[in-house]
Amino acid sequence: xxxxxxxxxxxxxxxxxxxxxxxxxxxxxxxxxxxxxxxxxxxxxxxxxxxxxxxxxxxxxxxxxxxxxxxxxxxxxxxxxxxxxxxxxxxxxxxxxxxxxxxxxxxxxxxxxxxxxxxxxxxxxxxxxxxxxxxxxxxxxxxxxxxxxxxxxxxxxxxxxxxxxxxxxxxxxxxxxxxxxxxxxxxxxxxxxxxxxxxxxxxxxxxxxxxxxxxxxxxxxxxxxxxxxxxxxxxxxxxxxxxxxxxxxxxxxxxxxxxxxxxxxxxxxxxxxxxxxxxxxxxxxxxxxxxxxxxxxxxxxxxxxxxxxxxxxxxxxxxxxxxxxxxxxxxxxxxxxxxxxxxxxxxxxxxxxxxxxxxxxxxxxxxxxxxxxxxxxxxxxxxxxxxxxxxxxxxxxxxxxxxxxxxxxxxxxxxxxxxxxxxxxxxxxxxxxxxxxxxxxxxxxxxxxxxxxxxxxxxxxxxxxxxxxxxxxxxxxxxxxxxxxxxxxxxxxxxxxxxxxxxxxxxx
Amino acid sequence: xxxxxxxxxxxxxxxxxxxxxxxxxxxxxxxxxxxxxxxxxxxxxxxxxxxxxxxxxxxxxxxxxxxxxxxxxxxxxxxxxxxxxxxxxxxxxxxxxxxxxxxxxxxxxxxxxxxxxxxxxxxxxxxxxxxxxxxxxxxxxxxxxxxxxxxxxxxxxxxxxxxxxxxxxxxxxxxxxxxxxxxxxxxxxxxxxxxxxxxxxxxxxxxxxxxxxxxxxxxxxxxxxxxxxxxxxxxxxxxxxxxxxxxxxxxxxxxxxxxxxxxxxxxxxxxxxxxxxxxxxxxxxxxxxxxxxxxxxxxxxxxxxxxxxxxxxxxxxxxxxxxxxxxxxxxxxxxxxxxxxxxxxxxxxxxxxxxxxxxxxxxxxxxxxxxxxxxxxxxxxxxxxxxxxxxxxxxxxxxxxxxxxxxxxxxxxxxxx
Numbered sequence: 001x002x003x004x005x006x007x008x009x010x011x012x013x014x015x016x017x018x019x020x021x022x023x024x025x026x027x028x029x030x031x032x033x034x035x036x037x038x039x040x041x042x043x044x045x046x047x048x049x050x051x052x053x054x055x056x057x058x059x060x061x062x063x064x065x066x067x068x069x070x071x072x073x074x075x076x077x078x079x080x081x082x083x084x085x086x087x088x089x090x091x092x093x094x095x096x097x098x099x100x101x102x103x104x105x106x107x108x109x110x111x112x113x114x115x116x117x118x119x120x121x122x123x124x125x126x127x128x129x130x131x132x133x134x135x136x137x138x139x140x141x142x143x144x145x146x147x148x149x150x151x152x153x154x155x156x157x158x159x160x161x162x163x164x165x166x167x168x169x170x171x172x173x174x175x176x177x178x179x180x181x182x183x184x185x186x187x188x189x190x191x192x193x194x195x196x197x198x199x200x201x202x203x204x205x206x207x208x209x210x211x212x213x214x215x216x217x218x219x220x221x222x223x224x225x226x227x228x229x230x231x232x233x234x235x236x237x238x239x240x241x242x243x244x245x246x247x248x249x250x251x252x253x254x255x256x257x258x259x260x261x262x263x264x265x266x267x268x269x270x271x272x273x274x275x276x277x278x279x280x281x282x283x284x285x286x287x288x289x290x291x292x293x294x295x296x297x298x299x300x301x302x303x304x305x306x307x308x309x310x311x312x313x314x315x316x317x318x319x320x321x322x323x324x325x326x327x328x329x330x331x332x333x334x335x336x337x338x339x340x341x342x343x344x345x346x347x348x349x350x351x352x353x354x355x356x357x358x359x360x361x362x363x364x365x366x367x368x369x370x371x372x373x374x375x376x377x378x379x380x381x382x383x384x385x386x387x388x389x390x391x392x393x394x395x396x397x398x399x400x401x402x403x404x405x406x407x408x409x410x411x412x413x414x415x416x417x418x419x420x421x422x423x424x425x426x427x428x429x430x431x432x433x434x435x436x437x438x439x440x441x442x443x444x445x446x447x448x449x450x451x452x453x454x455x456x457x458x459x460x461x462x463x464x465x466x467x468x469x470x471x472x473x474x475x476x477x478x479x480x481x482x483x484x485x486x487x488x489x490x491x492x493x494x495x496x497x498x499x500x501x502x503x504x505x506x507x508x
Numbered sequence: 509x510x511x512x513x514x515x516x517x518x519x520x521x522x523x524x525x526x527x528x529x530x531x532x533x534x535x536x537x538x539x540x541x542x543x544x545x546x547x548x549x550x551x552x553x554x555x556x557x558x559x560x561x562x563x564x565x566x567x568x569x570x571x572x573x574x575x576x577x578x579x580x581x582x583x584x585x586x587x588x589x590x591x592x593x594x595x596x597x598x599x600x601x602x603x604x605x606x607x608x609x610x611x612x613x614x615x616x617x618x619x620x621x622x623x624x625x626x627x628x629x630x631x632x633x634x635x636x637x638x639x640x641x642x643x644x645x646x647x648x649x650x651x652x653x654x655x656x657x658x659x660x661x662x663x664x665x666x667x668x669x670x671x672x673x674x675x676x677x678x679x680x681x682x683x684x685x686x687x688x689x690x691x692x693x694x695x696x697x698x699x700x701x702x703x704x705x706x707x708x709x710x711x712x713x714x715x716x717x718x719x720x721x722x723x724x725x726x727x728x729x730x731x732x733x734x735x736x737x738x739x740x741x742x743x744x745x746x747x748x749x750x751x752x753x754x755x756x757x758x759x760x761x762x763x764x765x766x767x768x769x770x771x772x773x774x775x776x777x778x779x780x781x782x783x784x785x786x787x788x789x790x791x792x793x794x795x796x797x798x799x800x801x802x803x804x805x806x807x808x809x810x811x812x813x814x815x816x817x818x819x820x821x822x823x824x825x826x827x828x829x830x831x832x833x834x835x836x837x838x839x840x841x842x843x844x845x846x847x848x849x850x851x852x853x854x855x856x857x858x859x860x861x862x863x864x865x866x867x868x869x870x871x872x873x874x875x876x877x878x879x880x881x882x883x884x885x886x887x888x889x890x891x892x893x894x895x896x897x898x899x900x901x902x903x904x905x906x907x908x909x910x911x912x913x914x915x916x917x918x919x920x921x922x923x924x925x
Contacts, residue, residue: 022721026737032743141883143879144872145835146851150858445728449728467841486724487724
């Protein structure tokens with residue numbers, strides 16, 4: 001194992017080195033630092049050119065400059081953006097976290113949505129639902145990310161802000177959207193025509209009704225989930241998750257999920273008090289999350305039974321959902337204040353930057369602010385990579401479902417739920433481990449575009465700006481960081497694969 | 509036998525996409541079992557009776573086998589492709605777009621039927637504040653009696669240039685870049701994949717390292733560097749006016765070639781996997797025993813067997829190429845003036861979308877239409893080349909066939925008595 005890791009590490013290092021040589025050569029060839037001076041009409045033009053040539057050592061061959069850069073790089077000096085006279089390290093500060101938060105939130109969301117819809121689509125193969133999902137994912141797949149981002153920025157953001165300013169119920173749009181939701185659920189749940197019609201009617205009415213309630217009750221002026229909102233969501237998920245992963249017949253699993261939901265709800269008011277007296281910060285939230293998981297595992301373990309793992313897993317998922325809901329609820333509580341703050345002035349959906357400058361915010365409002373900024377760029381990235389995941393997951397699920405051991409599982413009388421969740425799902429998820437790193441690289445590429453459009457000062461924008469300013473050092477820093485990220489993701493995927501699939505040995 | 513295909517698309521997963529050697533190709537139970545006319549386990553077959561499967565089931569000269577009797581592999585693939593509704597729609601739309609744009613704006617020096625040019629300096633008097641003058645006929649919800657173009661069907665920008673001319677020219681550029689890029693990636697990918705798959709060993713390791721190197725960075729990043737090279741080179745190296753004009757004229761071509769040099773690795777990997785499998789087959793051994801050279805084995809024996817994978821993936825590559833080229837032009841690293849590209853158009857008009865939204869919608873619509881049609885064509889090709897693809901009759905057709913068979917066997921029984 002160690003040998004494998006070491007070998008991979010040195011291989012990655014070598015690849016990075018070769019990459020740096022080649023990219024440096026190409027970027028050096030492509031950039032033209034003298035472009036602005038060439039157009040210049042100033043009398044001391046020759047002098048300016050000479051000074052810049054001396055500054056950037058343009059009279060030396062490219063490999064001298066490369067070794068200069070490399071020498072600095074291995075000693076931790078990332079170099080200098082000569083035009084702005086900023087060190088690359090100071091430029092990167094904040095940019096890396098900004099980009100990673102964007103890329104990660106988009107990837108995680110796309111992955112979850114894509115997996116779920118892909119699996120349902122595979123289970124309903126050759127139905128209208130399957131065809132519709134396929135068609136939609138084809139269209140999403142063909143969408144250029146920059147076009148979607150511009151669309152969201154120029155049209156969607158303004159529409160949403162206008163709507164939040166003065167919420168009214170647009171009857172035709174609401175009807176159509178509710179009907180789409182109805183069709184989606186009817187198709188996803190399937191069954192006899194009678195059942196489909198029932199599901200369709202119920203889903204349509206619930207969607208439309210909920211939306212009408214949200215608009216008319218003034219919820220949007222002061223949105224929050226509250227004790228009852230968190231409670232309903234928690235218990236609903238406790239039942240749904242047990243149904244999906246353990247079956248409602250497994251009483252211990254059901255009870256441990258429900259107990260977890262009850263405990264989570266029990267501490268709801270306690271947490272409100274805690275956050276009232278103790279100002280929250282990042283590590284406190286992490287600590288709370290970890291303790292929530294620990295309590296959930298304990299609950300699952302205490303309910304026990306022959307299949308402890310299942311109860312514990314279900315309880316942990318429920319605990320995570322309740323924790324997130326409580327967090328969201330607390331963040332939403334500052335919404336009215338945020339909405340009316342002098343920096344926001346009633347236009348909460350942001351289109352520029354990663355945060356509102358000069359916003360005098362506590363922990364919660366900073367989170368809300370980050371969220372309103374993340375919303376549109378993340379949607380743009382999710383829409384596109386989600387389609388790929390859906391197609392991939394559908395294909396891999398279909399492949400697994402056609403194998404002999406699934407037939408055996410069915411033949412020995414296992415319920416369809418057990419066959420799908422316990423036998424098929426796990427194997428169908430495995431191939432994903434090998435496309436996530438590839439897709440991550442694509443999302444990083446997509447982030448270059450979204451960051452540029454939404455004016456995020458992330459790494460992608462840094463790359464584009466530096467390319468336009470003919471500054472090679474920031475470009476090289478971007479290339480090295482992205483390359484290292486991609487290789488780490490690849491290595492992690494390989495290890496994950498080895499853990500998941502006993503047929504693969506990393507020592508080989 | 510009804511020859512229409514009810515499934516517009518197939519799974520977009522290739523067996524080769526899945527990791528691990530010897531992965532079982534994706535296949536689904538129903539696809540295999542649902543041979544038209546035979547419903548497994550539903551029809552009781554009594555001994556002595558003619559087996560129903562003979563009419564339309566497996567075996568030589570019956571059912572599916574009869575349908576392809578005497579056809580070459582190419583003809584079978586072609587027939588399947590033609591049957592694929594999605595692919596045919598995609599091909600139709602793509603051809604229509606190509607024909608429309610090339611006939612409207614002409615090719616090179618030859619002028620097309622459209623009265624205005626795409627020149628950014630060619631301004632025209634504003635009509636209706638630059639709004640699109642295209643009107644739909646009344647039966648489509650429009651105002652005119654028939655479809656009418658008017659003077660500026662896709663509107664004008666703020667200085668009055670004709671958006672229709674620009675969009676049509678942009679479509680030409682995008683199509684050209686797509687084709688050249690596809691061709692370049694095809695050549696490089698196939699050569700690299702074939703060499704490393706056929707010769708294996710050190711050559712393979714080396715070539716695969718190169719592939720790994722290229723895919724480490726996002727294509728948009730490498731593309732931006734190469735695009736910048738293309739746009740900065742004339743000034744940087746002080747090229748003469750003649751060279752500049754030549755480079756400008758050939759810019760879509762050059763960009764296509766450069767981007768092709770970025771996009772080939774996925775194809776190379778698939779071709780390599782295919783070659784690794786095929787080189788162990790008996791027909792390759794017998795060719796070698798018969799004294800065929802490596803060149804002959806690669807080109808005459810292995811390559812034709814890998815052509816399905818190659819064609820399908822090149823097509824899918826081309827659809828992502830359209831999106832890549834427009835994205836690069838949008839960022840300012842792709843096609844630049846005096847050339848026009850769809851991404852370029854969106855980029856330069858970005859500030860005016862609130863007041864002139866049509867400058868955004870029309871180029872975007874054509875990008876999506878082109879990418880989507882190419883995707884559908886690729887999907888159809890995949891189905892056509894995949895021998896496992898079978899026509900799945902719809903539920904209604906199955907019910908009908910079942911009822912027919914049952915009524916026939918009922919009348920046969922009555923007749924026998």
